[in-house]
Amino acid sequence: MFTYYLDLARRSFRRNTALTVLMVVAIAFGVGASMTTLTVLHVLSADPIPGKSGDLYLVQLDPRTAANIIAGAEPPEQLTWFDADALLRDHRADRQAIMTGGSAAIEPDRAGLVPFFAEGRWTSAQFFAMFRVPFAAGGAWTEDDDARRARVAVISRALSEKLFGTVDVVGRAIRVEGAQLRIVGVIDAWRPTPHFYDLFVGAYDTTEQLFVPFSTSRELKLQHSGSNDCFGETPDPEALGAPCVWLQFWVELDSKAKATAYRDYLVHYSEQQKAAGRFTRPANVRLRDVRDWLDFKQVVPRDARLQTWVALGFLLVCLINTVGLLLTKFLRRSVELGVRRALGASKRSIFLQLVVEAGTIGLAGGALGLGLAWLGLWAVRQQPTSYAELAQLDLPMLAATFGLAIITSLCAGLLPAWRACQVAPAVQLKSH
Amino acid sequence: MHLLPIIATLRRHRTAATLIVLEIALTCAIVCNAVFIIGDRLARMERPSGIVEDELLRVEITGIGTDRTDAAAVTAQDLNALRTIPGVKSTAVANMVPFGDSSWNEFISTVPDDPSPAFTTGVYTGSQDLLETLGVQLVAGRGFTPDEYVDFAAARSRKARVASVIVTRGVAERLFPGKNPLGQTVYLTGHDPTTIVGVIERLARQYQANDPKVAAYAMVLPVTVPYTIAHNYLLRVNPTRRAEVLAAVDATLTRVDPSRIILERQTFGDIRAKFFRQDRAMAWLLVGVSLALLIITALGVIGLASFWVQQRTRQIGIRRALGATRGDILRYFQTENFLLASAGILLGMALAYAINLWLMHAYQVDRLPGTYLPAGAVLLWLLGQVAVLGPALRASLIPPAVATRTV
Numbered sequence: 001m002f003t004y005y006l007d008l009a010r011r012s013f014r015r016n017t018a019l020t021v022l023m024v025v026a027i028a029f030g031v032g033a034s035m036t037t038l039t040v041l042h043v044l045s046a047d048p049i050p051g052k053s054g055d056l057y058l059v060q061l062d063p064r065t066a067a068n069i070i071a072g073a074e075p076p077e078q079l080t081w082f083d084a085d086a087l088l089r090d091h092r093a094d095r096q097a098i099m100t101g102g103s104a105a106i107e108p109d110r111a112g113l114v115p116f117f118a119e120g121r122w123t124s125a126q127f128f129a130m131f132r133v134p135f136a137a138g139g140a141w142t143e144d145d146d147a148r149r150a151r152v153a154v155i156s157r158a159l160s161e162k163l164f165g166t167v168d169v170v171g172r173a174i175r176v177e178g179a180q181l182r183i184v185g186v187i188d189a190w191r192p193t194p195h196f197y198d199l200f201v202g203a204y205d206t207t208e209q210l211f212v213p214f215s216t217s218r219e220l221k222l223q224h225s226g227s228n229d230c231f232g233e234t235p236d237p238e239a240l241g242a243p244c245v246w247l248q249f250w251v252e253l254d255s256k257a258k259a260t261a262y263r264d265y266l267v268h269y270s271e272q273q274k275a276a277g278r279f280t281r282p283a284n285v286r287l288r289d290v291r292d293w294l295d296f297k298q299v300v301p302r303d304a305r306l307q308t309w310v311a312l313g314f315l316l317v318c319l320i321n322t323v324g325l326l327l328t329k330f331l332r333r334s335v336e337l338g339v340r341r342a343l344g345a346s347k348r349s350i351f352l353q354l355v356v357e358a359g360t361i362g363l364a365g366g367a368l369g370l371g372l373a374w375l376g377l378w379a380v381r382q383q384p385t386s387y388a389e390l391a392q393l394d395l396p397m398l399a400a401t402f403g404l405a406i407i408t409s410l411c412a413g414l415l416p417a418w419r420a421c422q423v424a425p426a427v428q429l430k431s432h
Numbered sequence: 433m434h435l436l437p438i439i440a441t442l443r444r445h446r447t448a449a450t451l452i453v454l455e456i457a458l459t460c461a462i463v464c465n466a467v468f469i470i471g472d473r474l475a476r477m478e479r480p481s482g483i484v485e486d487e488l489l490r491v492e493i494t495g496i497g498t499d500r501t502d503a504a505a506v507t508a509q510d511l512n513a514l515r516t517i518p519g520v521k522s523t524a525v526a527n528m529v530p531f532g533d534s535s536w537n538e539f540i541s542t543v544p545d546d547p548s549p550a551f552t553t554g555v556y557t558g559s560q561d562l563l564e565t566l567g568v569q570l571v572a573g574r575g576f577t578p579d580e581y582v583d584f585a586a587a588r589s590r591k592a593r594v595a596s597v598i599v600t601r602g603v604a605e606r607l608f609p610g611k612n613p614l615g616q617t618v619y620l621t622g623h624d625p626t627t628i629v630g631v632i633e634r635l636a637r638q639y640q641a642n643d644p645k646v647a648a649y650a651m652v653l654p655v656t657v658p659y660t661i662a663h664n665y666l667l668r669v670n671p672t673r674r675a676e677v678l679a680a681v682d683a684t685l686t687r688v689d690p691s692r693i694i695l696e697r698q699t700f701g702d703i704r705a706k707f708f709r710q711d712r713a714m715a716w717l718l719v720g721v722s723l724a725l726l727i728i729t730a731l732g733v734i735g736l737a738s739f740w741v742q743q744r745t746r747q748i749g750i751r752r753a754l755g756a757t758r759g760d761i762l763r764y765f766q767t768e769n770f771l772l773a774s775a776g777i778l779l780g781m782a783l784a785y786a787i788n789l790w791l792m793h794a795y796q797v798d799r800l801p802g803t804y805l806p807a808g809a810v811l812l813w814l815l816g817q818v819a820v821l822g823p824a825l826r827a828s829l830i831p832p833a834v835a836t837r838t839v
Contacts, residue, residue: 115693226559307714310718310721320454321732328735
């Protein structure tokens with residue numbers, strides 16, 4: 001029966017080729033546009049560190065002066081060096097890391113390479129274990145290196161290959177801003193998306209190429225990048241005692257109980273600082289895990305959401321267009337359907353026949369739409385945005401595209417088919 | 433023209449008519465809002481900077497090593513060397529550029545130690561020729577005198593006082609509405625009081641707030657900053673020789689001191705294009721979607737009208753046989769389309785307004801100006817009439833003899 005319906009559908013299409021093509025193309029464009037924007041949205045709102053995003057927390061304290069206080073108002077998003085250093089030394093979490101973005105000039109030894117600038121991260125030893133950074137060679141530096149301000153560095157695979165042509169470089173030296181650093185590890189491909197641990201340098205930034213102990217970076221006066229907000233006067237905003245927030249501090253806490261205890265510790269720390277006269281406001285702390293932090297910062301670009309809505313609106317119009325055309329087309333065939341009914345076809349089989357016809361159009365549109373989505377994502381990748389290269393169709397989105405195509409085709413077909421199979425055979429036969 | 437028979441016919445095709453009305457309404461609503469957003473983005477991309485963009489080149493540069501005690505001297509040498517490139521009119525150091533990638537801002541207030549200063553302004557500093565090189569327009573007061581300039585390190589450690597400031601007209605009007613800003617004292621966080629000595633018409637900052645006024649709050653301080661901190665050299669050149677000058681920049685700077693890295697060499701057009709790329713992409717996307725929507729809707733109207741013409745062939749034949757002219761038939765379908773479009777537009781207006789309300793709430797879009805709605809209505813009426821013309825003409829060509837045949 002199914003093949004017979006397909007054959008009927010084929011005949012029907014051939015009677016109105018232009019119209020059939022119009023319906024297929026409309027659905028295809030709707031599905032293609034929607035899936036392109038939904039995929040971008042899906043990529044942009046992905047979990048940057050699956051399985052661990054619930055255990056990693058960003059610490060926020062409120063070291064600002066009491067002036068113009070709003071109770072419970074959002075504390076700054078970064079810490080002062082003084083506070084970050086104190087929390088790091090207290091070592092109350094399972095793991096913790098101080099960090100800031102930076103950049104540094106690298107002078108290659110290799111002939112033919114001119115000095116260049118590399119994005120860096122000045123952090124502490126547990127950064128790598130905490131964020132599950134994969135290593136291609138060597139490993140992280142030690143906490144002892146942090147304390148000794150050791151001249152060590154971890155570099156990315158890309159940087160290693162650029163400088164030395166290999167990743168087998170542990171123990172070799174790299175020249176950073178005129179200082180010799182010993183390479184202790186080379187990290188493998190690693191790009192958490194979004195760049196959750198420091199959104200100030202760009203929410204979808206690529207991973208840094210150079211990692212240096214924070215303590216060493218201070219000694220070498222390596223450049224800091226990102227934001228630095230001062231709430232008081234200072235000759236040097238990057239000094240240890242400066243009233244300026246510019247460091248991120250992340251902790252790993254593997255249970256809710258530990259998180260509660262750590263939050264209590266932060267409150268206690270704030271009160272202590274207030275008693276000592278450093279803090280002037282009542283304790284005001286935040287401890288957000290990765291998900292909460294990304295939600296709070298609304299990292300997904302507004303335009304990406306807006307584009308998705310535009311595409312869905314477009315799909316809706318395409319869908320209504322197709323429903324309208326199918327309906328008129330089916331109703332015009334009332335006579336033919338009346339004859340089939342009179343010859344004994346049940347309402348159900350008429351309905352099935354029409355749904356098969358509509359479904360075929362929907363599926364064809366969906367398949368074409370998949371191609372268009374692929375093309376659309378290719379176009380997105382050509383854009384000069386930081387997240388462009390991430391716009392790839394993955395398995396779940398591929399499945400979702402098929403799902404959307406099928407739902408679309410069903411939506412497009414059900415109403416017209418149901419309306420058309422309501423024909424009273426007698427009336428149709430009589431009038432002609 | 434009698435509307436009643438048309439309405440009676442439409443009522444018999446209620447579902448199809450409702451669908452086409454819905455389609456027109458949605459298209460109308462989406463296109464109205466899309467065009468509005470496109471206009472908004474284009475306006476953003478065209479925001480004036482207040483500087484002579486055509487004549488400006490920017491070189492972003494950084495030193496190697498962090499203990500460079502000769503930075504100020506090298507900066508002066510660089511500026512002199514760059515000035516000798518043929519085609520260069522003047523050169524300056526700048527700590528930031530309008531629509532650039534780095535941003536310096538300070539709170540500014542009319543009272544000392546203001547606990548809640550109302551707003552921030554962009555802070556431009558660099559070298560003595562900065563205002564001249566940027567080509568900003570002084571509308572009141574004067575430029576800085578050479579003895580007003582202080583060194584960046586001295587200013588930061590408060591060993592030297594920054595005594596004067598030049599602000600944009602926007603800042604002056606915000607701080608001293610209705611008053612003469614010249615000679616007034618302002619306070620920047622962490623600085624001694626400063627006197628306004630000049631007002632410039634406009635100088636956009638890097639941070640482009642939604643409000644174009646706020647995006648152009650800026651001031652210039654007489655502070656000389658070495659290239660190791662400011663990172664930008666600006667070259668004001670003869671516009672016809674931009675390419676030539678850009679090509680000579682690297683060699684010139686390398687001759688002064690080879691151990692540096694030149695990160696960017698851009699015309700101001702490049703800077704603008706890069707800064708507003710997201711807005712441009714969004715505008716193009718909306719243009720594409722709007723066109724596609726209009727085409728799909730037009731094709732939908734054509735499809736539906738063609739079906740109805742086919743379906744009513746016999747009825748049209750009878751009307752022709754009973755004396756209706758070709759014009760009558762043509763007008764019948766045109767009027768029918770006009771009614772459908774009108775219903776769609778009416779619904780579309782309400783929907784456009786609702787979508788705009790939601791966009792205002794969720795995406796900080798402005799209120800849709802009233803003029804968009806009639807413009808959208810005319811557009812869709814025209815679209816409908818053009819789309820229906822083909823099928824309607826075909827209907828008008830149906831001969832009366834059809835009435836006598838069985839279909």
